[in-house]
Amino acid sequence: MLSPYGLDIIESCLTCKMRADRIFCDLPTTALQSFEAIKYATAYPKGAVLFVEGQAPRGIFVLCKGRVKLSICATDGKTLILKIAEPGEVLGLSATVSGKPYELTAETIDPCQVNFVKREDFLRFLKDNSDACFKVAEQLSDKYNNACHEVRSLGLSHSASEKLAKLLLEWSSKNGEAAKQEPRVKLALTHEEIAQMIGTSRETVTRLFADLKKRQIVQAKGSTLVIRNKMALKALATNN
Numbered sequence: 001m002l003s004p005y006g007l008d009i010i011e012s013c014l015t016c017k018m019r020a021d022r023i024f025c026d027l028p029t030t031a032l033q034s035f036e037a038i039k040y041a042t043a044y045p046k047g048a049v050l051f052v053e054g055q056a057p058r059g060i061f062v063l064c065k066g067r068v069k070l071s072i073c074a075t076d077g078k079t080l081i082l083k084i085a086e087p088g089e090v091l092g093l094s095a096t097v098s099g100k101p102y103e104l105t106a107e108t109i110d111p112c113q114v115n116f117v118k119r120e121d122f123l124r125f126l127k128d129n130s131d132a133c134f135k136v137a138e139q140l141s142d143k144y145n146n147a148c149h150e151v152r153s154l155g156l157s158h159s160a161s162e163k164l165a166k167l168l169l170e171w172s173s174k175n176g177e178a179a180k181q182e183p184r185v186k187l188a189l190t191h192e193e194i195a196q197m198i199g200t201s202r203e204t205v206t207r208l209f210a211d212l213k214k215r216q217i218v219q220a221k222g223s224t225l226v227i228r229n230k231m232a233l234k235a236l237a238t239n240n
Helices: 029-038 092-098 119-128 128-155 160-174 191-198 200-212 230-237
Strands: 040-044 049-051 061-064 068-073 079-085 105-108 112-118 184-186 218-221 224-227
Touching: 029 112, 029 119, 029 128, 029 191, 061 092, 061 119, 068 200, 079 191, 092 119, 092 128, 160 184, 160 191, 160 200, 160 224, 160 230, 200 218, 200 224
Parallel strands: none
Antiparallel strands: 040 112, 049 105, 061 112, 068 079, 068 105, 184 224, 218 224
16 A cells, blocks of 8 residues: 555555564564554655653554654754764654663654554553564664664774764664675765764765775765775774
8 A cells, every 4th residue: 555655655564565574573483462452553655753862651652664863862962963863763762661761863854654652552562562672673683783883984094084983884784785896876865964974064074085086995876875986995994
């Protein structure tokens, strides 16, 4: 079924062909049937805010299709994008389980399909389904490991060029492009948003991309970035 935003909606978790590849979604049939009974499937346009940092937790958001930008904001208004969430991730999970406010803001960067489950229904679901508890623990562990990796990869880098190179290589790896001779990266974020991911200014990101193109390390083809010289990009990423 097509939604108003052009999404091919997955109507049932039980018939979803992709759930076996996703940590939380690959539940036994009985648990999945229970989950199906408490979820609310919704389609969102690009730019929709699912929840806001500091907001009391209403429940979890299981991302079925599309991507979501996860960010935090400082008191001076400066924004840091922590991650781009991919299909299969459960958003707002730690806040929903702990009862503490959402620790970040979630905003769609594509049209998205999201399954929402109210907090009280989700906690009851966990009490009744031990398999789901293990899946939640696995997802929280995965998020923790990813956070440590991001801090190590980007936070400990010495320069903006090093951070950008690492980010591009990370994106190509996630898209299964890393092994290709000339990996391609779909740039769904603006230069301002990329700057918010690596802790620099938009002007710096624009200058760095211009330099990469001038040195023929990357080539832009519309919204797709072709990595022409992967070894040179790796050298930038490991330049201490």
